[in-house]
Amino acid sequence: MKLAILSRAPKAYSTQRLRAAAEQRGHVVRVLNTLRFAIDLSGPEPDLQYRGRPLSDYDAILPRIGASITYFGTAVVRQFEQMDVYTPNTANGIANARDKLRATQILSRHNIGMPPTAFVRNRADVRPAIERVGGAPVVIKLLEGTQGIGVILAPEVKVAEAIIETLQSTRQNVLIQHFVSESRGRDIRALVVGDRVVAAMRRTAQGDEFRSNVHRGGAVEAVELTPEYEEVAVRSAQIMGLRIAGVDMLEGADGPLVMEVNSSPGLEGIEKATQLDVAGAIIDYLANQVAFPEIDVRQRLSVSTGYGVAELLVHNNGDFVGRSLGDSGLAERDITVLTVHRGTTVIPNPRKATMLEAGDRLLCFGKLEEMRSMIPERRRRRAKVRKLPAQPLPEPAG
């Protein structure tokens, strides 16, 4: 394959290792400076210039986009996506992972354990938010910090309020997060490639530091993950749309708590701690996936007027229960079932003989009008009926 590593740091350990691993395997590899691309939308097809000249053809890119150039970097990655060049991490995935709030919002509906987190703007909402996540000591985080910079532990509510107010007055957005003290300055970094964890390490903060980042002097050691930690790491990366990711987890009393998902994880600490060829695993994965550039399925399937994608629910006592897919009448209504979600398992390309069960979720492509009546009701956060107070309401005066 012909691979472009997008990086501004050709000399950095990670870049060098990735380049060497690609060359070793007989691939053609170039390290291209992300900031020297020009996005070209002047011609009939989306195009890219590099250092002022038309870019040659590549089979795959490996984006290593630093936090300081997220906007331009993701625009370049998006352009490669438009040109059907394979990328393990999409522009959307990188942008979502970069913003700690956005990442938390996306992960929160997928049953991924995370430290309780709040985000507020008004000064009056700060104290209740701190209390909601568990009170002081409390962690305060800049939305786009890396390497531990921008992560603060405030010992008291008053101090926390002052810090938040100061940061907000300089137009910095901050997260308020429960301090997971049982983790005792340690965390787990799992390196996910595709659908598996290829290496994992435990990082331990030194001295009175609570941040375990390698850049903050954290000590690293290889660690064997339990299936629970492994599954949470892989699922988090998948949900974020990242095939290559470093997932940071705290060891909470009840299991893994995901703090963040890094889209350009450093390789030095983890390769040295584990003695594993992580760069090689990444290159092998890319070579294997090159034929499958990312496709925005919903977007592509929505271009025929009146057609689209929807998820249909098999109701408890509805018509579908106990019938096979072939007898469900969906095909006759011009609806194709792409996958059946059953609990935590997925049946891809279900056959006609597949029996439908209550609670199944069918991912369908078809006429939107036909599907409208079958779309499940939105789940309610709270019961609609409010409990009445024990005492009868007083009669209105007059």
Ligand SMILES: Nc1ncnc2c1ncn2[C@@H]1O[C@H](COP(=O)(O)OP(=O)(O)O)[C@@H](O)[C@H]1O
């Ligand atoms: N809620 C928390 N409770 C305890 N420790 C935390 C918490 N959040 C972060 N940390 C510590 O701070 C480090 C940096 O936090 P993280 O959210 O990963 O930011 P960064 O992007 O700067 O690495 C973590 O690796 C962990 O050691």
Ligand SMILES: [Mg+2]
């Ligand atoms: Mg981190």
